[in-house]
Amino acid sequence: MELDPKVPSGPVQDKWSKHRFDLKLVNPANKRKYDVIVVGSGLAGASAAASLAELGYDVKCFAYQDSARRAHSIAAQGGINAAKNYQNDGDSVWRLFYDTVKGGDYRSREANVYRLAELSNNIMDQCVAQGIPFAREYGGLLANRSFGGAQVSRTFYARGQTGQQLLLGAYQALVKEVATGKVQMIHRTEMLDVVIVDGQARGIVVRDMTTGKITTHTAHAVVLATGGYSNAFFLSTNAKGCNTTAIWRAHRRGALFANPCFTQIHPTCIPPSGDYQSKLTLMSESLRNDGRIWVPQKQGETRKAGDIPESERDYYLERLYPSFGNLTPRDIASRRAKEVVDDDRGVGELKNGVFLDFRDSLQRLGRSVIEERYGNLFEMYERITGENPYEVPMRIYPAPHYTMGGLWVDYNLMSTVPGLFVIGEANFSDHGANRLGASALMQGLADGYFVIPYTIGDYLARIGPTKTDPEHPAFGDVRREVEERTKKLLSANGKRTVDSFHKELGNIVWEACGMARNHQGLEQAIERIPELREQFWKDVKVPGRGDDLNQSLEKAGRLADFMELAELMCRDALYREESCGGHFREEYVTPEGEAKRDDERFAHVAAWEFTAVGSSPTLHKEPLTFENVPLSQRSYK
Amino acid sequence: MRRVLSLYRSSVGKKILMAVTGVIFVLFVLAHMYGNLKAFYGSEKFNHYAEFLREMGAPIFGHGQLLWVFRIVLLAAVGIHVLMAIQLWLLSRSARPVSYVKGLQSEESTYASRTIRWGGVIIFVFVVYHLLHFTIGTAHPSFVPGAAYENLVIGFQSWPVVLAYAVALGALCLHLYHGVWSALQTLGANHVRYNKYRRPLAVIVAAAVFVGFMTVPAAVVAGIIA
Amino acid sequence: MDLGLNVWRQAGPAAQGGFVRYEAKDISEHASFLEMLDIVNERLTEAGEEPIVFEHDCREGICGCCGLVINGVPHGPQHGAATCQLHMRHYKHGDEIWIEPWRAKAFPVMKDLMVDRNSFDRIMQVGGYISVRTGSVPDANAVLVQKEDADLAMDAASCIGCGACVAACPNASAMLFVSAKVSHLGLLPQGQPERRDRVLNMVAQMDEEGFGNCTNHGECEAVCPKQISTDFIAQLNRDLFGASLAATGR
């Protein structure tokens, strides 16, 4: 298969406007003749569904939650980037573009990233007009903060609930269209497979999670906006329901999966407190602006934080990266934390964290300022740990958080399956090997509000409005396959619970394919996972019925797909014999122990084609060229 | 009228109508209380006052006319207040068909807020009785039209009557303790700077009404008014 | 610690429900309330019984999925927190805990502790938004917003749509939720053009859904995980009064 990214010609800053002109348009009168399915109602899905409906398409939007407003985007705390340069601190579209390519460690597509940076400004305009209560200065202007890895203040925020407010904005745009009847919002419904007719994505198969009814839906095009797959690790900052099912099923039907091993570990999460831990909670990275990260110098330290004198504290990030200090990018901050904890200098009961200390900024700025900035985060922390961060330093540790990998898409955000578009975190996004803070919200909304509405029109104009025949055998076949899988899960009737399997899988992936990876560990995992997968299908216990609300069944179905994805993640990590961004191979490091890229061999996207469960997938490469941001070793010294 | 109707159409509007009529009641009750206190000045003054009630508004209004205007306003208010109360009561009851088996813990609500509806019923019954007692007189052993003072003194000679009034005023007192505060909230009379005065105001009105009204029967019983 | 759980089990919307008692043995004080239920569910599953159905997703107090009435208090004893943010350190060995679903006509029980809250979405559909089309907007800084207004609007906007206010209200009234939504947009300059119709239509839909009437008990604010203030209810009342007198809307 020939991978064509369809990147327009011309200078990078003109590509998008040129492309928009070249795209075919659907005649306004004909738009209502086209049906579009949007799976997912997060930032990407909701904004896409709303915008497509405004254009006149008939949209069906699916989500597994009971309301579009609950999509996991809601949990984003820190903020969203835009190259507005309102602070007059030298920001520009070009700088945001540059930072994102560099931050992504040169594993993203320049053209996409530039478009993203360009659209960031439209997004802010859009969101403010929707009535999103962004933080303001006393003069009434929008306020900014600087955010992990950036040296300009370009991050806009709404308290510590930016994602919530942005999603509510998109949700409001969505319900507005539901009211007009252009969008049919279908809640509590999970997509279990995609239907391909004559090589084109023409519909999906879903399960109504309330009644267990399995139905098929037709459309002219299908848009997947189903978020990331961090829950492959079991413990992550993602919501419990986040899953890979939609994109994995699409992958099995021919959509290539790009850079699955590019996962982001977030440095500032609350460490687990026991084996019953069900998910990890993120403390917004903005905390790193005023908190200082340290561990005791002495191994196996037993004294309380307060009793450890300044001279015996190791502010390791400030020591190693004088210019960036506590604001070094996520991958580096995370890795360094792992190092010190592995070095038996971890803190807390389980010695599984590092300190994030506000003592100094509390003295410098006073409690009121800190409260204004981080009040609700501090409360959140105290609620979970029972410790008061105004008095004792926070304990943090990295946790799986975001997945840069995802389904491969071209410049139009279309996967290798014609008519199957992928947006938001679900695609192998514009973040290369590492995502900068406050860029995912930006990307989700750029894709949904400003990219897909144009590019999908081009595709629809080409295929024409003839409706898909719901009687086409393909639909029946796929539906039966889905029903089979469901029956199989229910009838296994073994001894072990779904979660016990998920935890075991998570452990394997975390150890082998987490913050630091190596050849041996990955090979072991690639052996271990298929064994576990087999055991799962034999020994899993799923109580209840299929034609009923059955949460165990939902979990089991999702885990079944994680079991297959996990193997691909490890294979990809094993293949990529270099260190870049979130992918750190212990064998490939600079003398200072930094990630060492291999641009000769690996300046490309690794896009995998599904062959069969258990057998190795076929690799396709999309070469990456850097004409505007010269390749250089990332250095945050 | 169209505007009142559009209020009547929504539950919040109904509630606003209750608050408005409620405020009318409050004003009436306070004025009425003030009038009652004239009883301490003796028969002549008090009956003169009762007479004044009927003469007020002259020469524009004839004998008792303006009083009737007030009475009609009051009657209308009671009608609206009670009707709304019943409608909203039913609405709220139907809003939770299956109630909590363990029951809800109350954290913020007060005894007054939880009993406001029954309190209203008590007040209603009382007012009916009260009218028969002092205005129409059928519920009064030796009622003499126009001789308000004597009626009053004789009326409160009997313990049960006084007790009935005490109970009714207790109910009214509670009704107002929540009602006055609630009315301000319902009418949207809230402001960060003044909100802290809303509760005290309710307490003062409620207490004043109870004390102010009770002094008269108390005085009769104590023989101060004879 | 060991606990006695009395959990409301109900097979389906139409089915007859009732309490079932479970033993939750050796639970860590650091576990969250939902993790405690996870443990119980794991044991139920191993025993071949159907686990307790309860709604949850983010488990960090922001998605608004979770919601249990614990010993008569929606979201449990801890103020300003959702059920998923409640930790077992608030309980002690031997405690007896009663768990019920939200109860309101407009929130029908689906199964066990899970209820249907789409009535909230339907209320939003009749005006809980600002009608802007993608792209047709001015520059973000073109409209100045006073910091006080923005902050107050944010207070209202932080509502997570969990429905605890309804669950706690003796009248099963949704006024806190609706007032938060109405106020969020009504406080901002962007929300002015549709302000009147918004309040009239959203209140009308609220009534249609069968929520009760607010008698200003204040229970809602007490259990609200975001501590939304009942001042917003007064704000809504004022807006509706004004809008009704202007007699617009549907």
Ligand SMILES: Cc1cc2nc3c(=O)[nH]c(=O)nc-3n(C[C@H](O)[C@H](O)[C@H](O)COP(=O)(O)OP(=O)(O)OC[C@H]3O[C@@H](n4cnc5c(N)ncnc54)[C@H](O)[C@@H]3O)c2cc1C
């Ligand atoms: C705790 C946390 C904090 C974050 N903070 C920030 C931040 O400060 N700044 C930033 O830029 N980014 C942040 N991120 C990242 C960002 O929030 C996400 O990448 C982004 O919101 C993803 O949006 P999305 O629309 O692609 O997917 P989601 O918001 O995850 O939406 C997924 C949607 O798909 C639906 N869905 C999923 N699977 C199925 C299925 N099988 N069938 C049907 N429907 C399905 C779900 O119902 C949901 O509606 C954060 C992420 C987390 C976890």
Ligand code: HEM
């Ligand atoms: C005539 C018999 C009465 C009945 C049946 C009655 C009933 C009620 C009820 C049920 C309420 C609560 C309404 C609600 O919050 O939904 C209420 C509120 C109120 N009542 Fe009465 N009441 C009566 C008389 C009075 C009187 C005599 C007064 C004043 C002296 C009064 C003043 C108020 C006030 C101020 C409120 C508050 C309105 C609000 O909550 O906004 N009521 N009444």
Ligand code: HEM
């Ligand atoms: C101890 C307390 C009270 C006393 C001594 C008292 C006394 C009287 C008297 C003497 C009259 C007759 C006036 C006249 O006909 O000239 C009267 C009328 C009336 N009272 Fe009271 N009253 C008391 C409490 C109340 C209360 C609490 C209410 C209302 C909640 C009330 C409502 C009325 C009304 C509606 C009338 C009829 C007024 C009219 O239209 O003539 N009274 N009262």
Ligand code: SF4
């Ligand atoms: S107002 Fe509070 S309690 Fe009600 S839905 Fe919103 S967050 Fe939940």
Ligand code: F3S
């Ligand atoms: S508890 Fe209910 S009565 Fe009103 S103030 Fe809250 S809605």
Ligand code: FES
């Ligand atoms: S699970 Fe999301 S708020 Fe509790």
